[in-house]
Amino acid sequence: MKHLKQHTMKFFLKFILLFAITLVVFNCSKADDSDGGEDENPFAASINEYLLGLSYDANTLLDVKDTGGMPNSRENTSNSQGNTPPVNGQTSLCYIANYSLDSNFDDVAILRPNLDAIYPGALVAANDNMLNGNPDPLSIEKGAYTLRINLPGIGQNGVLNIQNPSKSLVDTKIDNALQWWYNNSGDNQIPANSVYSSANLYSSMQVSRDIGLNLSWADNNVASQLSFNSNTERRVATMSFKQVFFTITMDSPESSPADMLGNTITLEEVMTRITDEQPAAYVSSVSYGKIFILRMETEYTEETSNIDLSAVLDYSVNVDANYDEQKNNIIESSTFKLLSIGGNAEVGVSPISSSDFTSGPGGFIDAITGSNALLSADNPGVPIAYTMRFLKDNSLAKMGYHTDYSVEQCDPSTNFVHEDVNVVNNSYHDTRFYFKYKPAGGNFYLTGPKYELNQGSQHTASPPNGAYDVEIVFESQIGWFGDWEQIGDCDLGHVTSERSYEFVGGDIDDHGHVPGCGL
Structure with a gap:
């Protein structure tokens, strides 16, 4: 009988021990799961229903233009002609063509310093300030999300899980990931993906939109360097070079926009901050690299009055390598300025001569080729552009702009x-x-x-x-x-x-x- 009691007691103790171990294992497992994500917001379903039910018209909200699917739509609205006021007994017959230019952008160049609202995954208010390149951060509890850096060889080190997002946190994680890549990339050098665009300048706003650097996004410092007008005494052409080293993209929240919001936010808070008048958008990608602007100025002469000056500018940087004596003559009598826009949108301006295009440090070709076109710790990329998507449906936030300008062409002067x-x-x-x-x-x-x-x-x-x-x-x-x-x-x-x-x-x-x- 005594032996039976001892056996029963041992069995009972083993059962208690097994139960305790099971409980510990279960709790540990639950803790590990919580480290990988957040508890679901109990209001998630109602928040999703509200956000998906918003009825704003994105095109009306951001003034999207009917451009027939093209970036720009240009219309000749009127034409006139007349003689210029006489100067020292000379006058010219001038022909004036007035144009209306509509443009849509979904890739926004960063032309303002200290844009704290812009970082990968940032939530912003879709309002007029988005059109001005200075979006308002959305003051709301934010949820977790994942970023990916598209650098070869970075692998999982380029996948960033962001909890409790803020600009400082995101910037730190990006810096750490890039440092890992610099230390481990070996001979894996990354040349910049360069995109250039050139246009004749008739007004500052016109050319900025033709070359993809919308002055509506610029602060006074940048705008003052880009402000320029052609007239009957001088002609100007401008070219922009965007060198993109890499892009950081955010995994979209699929069909659950509530995933971008915190797990304790209530439906009432969401309804207060996100409305049809001011819906939410997020920064879906940020491109890192450099922006250069080359400006060419020449006197208005009989030789330059009818030539496509942007084609001369293309020729000057060897985009068109076929020798052209007329273009060479115009280049030799022109002045050039190279503008470089850094990550804080500060503008560096340096005059260069035509001989500096193909050789010499500080020249244009030197600035966009060789080691200057390779990503490295000594030549890092800075934020130069971003895209936005609406939180409701992940659709691209396209923004529309309008400007009017005139093109004046004059015959050679006569008595x-x-x-x-x-x-x-x-x-x-x-x-x-x-x-x-x-x-x-x-x-x-x-x-x-x-x-x-x-x-x-x-x-x-x-x-x-x-x-x-x-x-x-x-x-x-x-x-x-x-x-x-x-x-x-x-x-x-x-x-x-x-x-x-x-x-x-x-x-x-x-x-x-x-x-x-x-x-």
């Missing part, structure tokens, strides 16, 4: 043709008048023919074509044999409209006068 000047003699004496002027191409005065007027007569004349700084001089004579005496003069400059003058008054002792043209 200005002056309008007529009519002079009537209603004075008591015989009179005469003549023009003083500087001739076309000269910087000295000549005196033109003197036109005599008897009492009651009139005469119409005009200065020679191309004359400038024109004056008209009036003289009167008392008696048949009296001396001619100047009684007035007027500065005409260029006679752009018909003029009339009249001699009046006078007696035996008075030469009379010309109203409005006294001495």
Whole structure:
């Protein structure tokens, strides 16, 4: 009997021990699972239902334009022609074409410093500030998500699981992953994926959208360097080079937008912060690299007036390698500036000569090739562009813009043709008048023919074509044999409209006068 009790007690103790071990194992297993993810939000279903039920029109919200599926749509709205105001006796016949330019962007260049709202996976408010390149961070509890760095050989070291996301946390994880890649990539050098775009500059806003660097996204520092206009004295072309070393993308939340939000947020909080008027979007990818802008300026001449200056710019950087004497001549007489935009959107500006394109440190080709085009710890990529998606359905957040601009092309300058000047003699004496002027191409005065007027007569004349700084001089004579005496003069400059003058008054002792043209 005693033996039976001992056996029963041993069995009972073994059972208790087995139960305790099972309980510990179960609890440990549960703890490990919790390390890999968060508890599901009890409001997730209702939050998903609310977010998926939002009825905003994304195209209306972000002013998307109808461009027929193309990045830009350009329409010639009107045309006119006319002569330029005369300068030193010269004028040109100019043809003006007015254009309307609509553009859509889903890849936003970073042209503002200190964009704290922008990092991979960041939640932002889809409002007008998105259009301005300065999105508002969405003040809401954020959920976990996964980022991937697309560098060869980085493997799982480039998969970043983000818990309790913030810009500082994400930046730190990215820096750590890149440091691992720098230390372990060996000979695996990564050349930049370079994309270039060039355009003739007619207005700053027009060219910025044609080359993909929308000035609407820029702060004053960047905008001031990109602000430039072509006119009848100078022509400008601009080229942008985007060197992308790598891109970091976020795994989309599939059909459950609530996964991007924290696990303790309530439906009421979501409804307060995310609405049809201000839906949520997230930064789905960020590209890292460099941005260069090459600006070419040349005088407006007969040779350059009709040539496609952007094609000359392409030729200058060997995009088009076929020798062209006309383009070479334009390059040699042009000035160039190279702008580099860093990760904090600071702009470095350096003048370069045409000889620096193919050789020499600091030149354009040097800046975009060789070791400068390879990712390394000494040549890191910085954030240069990002894309956004709507939280509701992961659709790309496309943004639309409109601008109007004019293209002015002028014929070579010609001598200005002056309008007529009519002079009537209603004075008591015989009179005469003549023009003083500087001739076309000269910087000295000549005196033109003197036109005599008897009492009651009139005469119409005009200065020679191309004359400038024109004056008209009036003289009167008392008696048949009296001396001619100047009684007035007027500065005409260029006679752009018909003029009339009249001699009046006078007696035996008075030469009379010309109203409005006294001495």
